[in-house]
Amino acid sequence: MTEITTSRAERPAKDAVKDESMLKQKAMMAGHYDRLTSATERGEKVCATFVPGNLNELIMCFDFANNLPEVNAIQNGLRKKSGRYVMESEKLGHSEDVCTYVKSDIGMMAMGNLAPNGKPLPSPDVLLLSYTGCFTFMKWFELLREQYQCETIMLHTPYEGDGWVTENMRNYMVKQLKEEVIPKLERVSGVKFDIDRLRENLKRSAVAEDDLVYVLQSAKNKPSPIDAYFGGIYYIGPIFGAFRGTDDAIDYYRTLRAEVQDRLDNGRGPVTPEGDMGEEKYRLVTEGPPNYTSFRDFWKMFYDEGAVVVASSYTKVGGVYDFGFRHDPERPLESLAEYCLGVYTNRSLPQRVDMLVDYVNEYEADGLLINSIKSCNSFSAGQLLIMREVEKRTGKPAAFVESDLVDPRYFSAANIKNRMESYFQMVDQKRAGVKGAAA
Template sequence: MSKPEAVKEASMEMQKAMIARNYDAITSKHETGRKVSSTFVPGNLNELLMCFDIVNNLPEINAIQAGMRKASGGYIMEAEKSGHSEDVCTYVKADIGQMSKGNIAPNGKPYPNPDVLMLSYTGCYTFMKWFELLREEYKCPTLMLHVPYEGDGHSTKNMRDYIVKQLKEVVIPGLEQVSGVKFDIDRLRGYLKASAKAEDDLVWCLEQGKVKPSPIDAYFGGVYYIGPIFTAFRGTDDAVEYYKMLRAEVQGRIENHQGPLTPEGTYFNDQKYRLIVEGPPNWTNFREFWKMFYDEGAVVVASSYTKVGGLYDQGFRHDPENPLESLADYCLGCYTNLNLPTRVDLLAKYVEEYEADGLLINSIKSCNSFSAGQLMIMKEVERRTGRPGAFIETDLVDPRYFSAANVKNRLESYFQMIEQKRRGGGSKTVAA
């Protein structure tokens, strides 16, 4: 019997082409004369960078790409040979090690040196140390936007004003100097309008995890859904078109009572367990990791990782009527800038609203931004919702810390726990 042909959706092909074009724009800097920035996903100012015709390169995305291509392990060992600790974020070590190995982009061409390091600090201290290392290497201007931590669980007008002041007095003049382009606030308004349109469609797609069977996987599939809006494409016409296309595909799956696509190109319809997942995924064994879930009939209906570049589902939109204030609000509300009680509130809300069977935490060995306090988060969400939690451990891009057997055993035990809870009448959810 012949194997059915794998399905590939148009949005996947479009996103792949968008990413390829951006890497080509980065690596052709010397031919085109365009300036290149390095920046991070949480709190990134993509719309503002586009106002200066600056191409956006994201070191953490490059580390993810290396992990998925099975190249990050060698880069990490190279960084450790030069003195970086085993406890350092493996995104950092993958990036540093890649620099020492020729710094080759996924298109096979070398990354050029950045013209500016644009750091929007949103709760991850590692980002600051990472850029200190890059500044020593590249000797280029570094612009830092300091974003106050929401320690009390909310932002204030003073926090917003503080960020806007930095944008006006430090970031925008710095980008003008690097690029030679004069800032045009109306140009920024246009990009923010496009961002809000794409954000509307992204939120609609993510919220379809409430449907049974879920037409999306909000963790493994979700990393693809969020790709354009969290990286170099928010504010572009391409992103607007991508999310329009993605929305139509999700709507089609709902109408056909289909689940999300798996890496095998088949629809995941036989859904037994609905999960909320906290923490980033493992990238070096991404497909194997994902397969462990759908082989057991587990679909992720909401996750915290798909909010790391913005909590759009909680109501935030980029606002062209208040452009600089909107950028400030965006940075303040990133998931990595939220305190632990706020994260607990959000995850408990997801468990209830998405009628999930429980919360699964993937604790990342080298990511303090996520892993700090996760056991407390799990226990508190269990207490509030009455649904069981579970804890697995992997790493971002270090293959030494992915134990397939250990992860599989813990997942199987967790699904047995959910079954016991159902039989005991303790779970309010019923699988579709």
């Protein structure tokens, strides 16, 4: 996901021309890490929290800098540092079987806790454990609490097991926010909660969310002006991270929307690390996170074949906006609760199937590709059934590859490439079959 600082090793021989939005995001991220790494000397307090269930608008009400450990793990994956961190963590006694985000984070701490700008990240003053859509989050922050010995606030988001949000779930979350989360954040920060400030932040969120949805849905066009998985990971960066609810996010998404509009107007396909993609040959929907340690290699397997991802579930992991949800300043706490409840991995498997079927149909995709992540049972457990169901309901072929988030030992380029090539052949055969039947 998100906010990518590229290492020298990953850079193409010739740097691609960067769009204005890319430059803006790069500057935002640099500013974010500079803010974080200088927080202690500036007397600013730090709140660590997770991307799904990220309550940035609320966190900003208390003047905290927001540190997102998953984003740090991703940065370390992209910069090819996570492998060492994961192994360091395993040396410290963490099992080889568990989430590599966690191990990358713990290994990073053990090896100096350096941010992408080379400066040490500060210890958090508070861990806001937004337990949303992932069981591992709970253990992760228990592990960090042991390390940092700081205030830890649990915000439990019930799972949408039956496929809908009940009044009881919403009330439970609002009550936690009112009676546990806000008072504790007030105490740690020393800042009094101001609900009008929260409303203003939420209002800004909704503006940016509108533009994000426009960008994501632009992929319904042919050719798609965006890649909604690899490119989409850049697009969700600010809104899933520390910028939702800020003017920066509004500016970024406005700029991005204009760029996408321009691509649309000119019939151009997505931008890739090697410039504009050529002819759009395959339109895919993807399920599951990407691999970050070989992010560009993985992406290249797509664009080399003319495959563009037109919709992805991963770009909904920090919030599902394309079915109408917006943060609502008129119902601030209820809206935050509904946001948490609705993130992709907090949805039941039947809901996830419905979404993916909808994407395949709405975006006129050729099929579904699942990247099953070793680390992430929240996503991965049940994906093969999802695959069968989507195939059954859409009549479109699906494929399944396996890798990991930030552990390079689990990315086998040759295996994945083989499967991808076979998959594209399946799509071709399917198309030929359809044409044959029509003739």
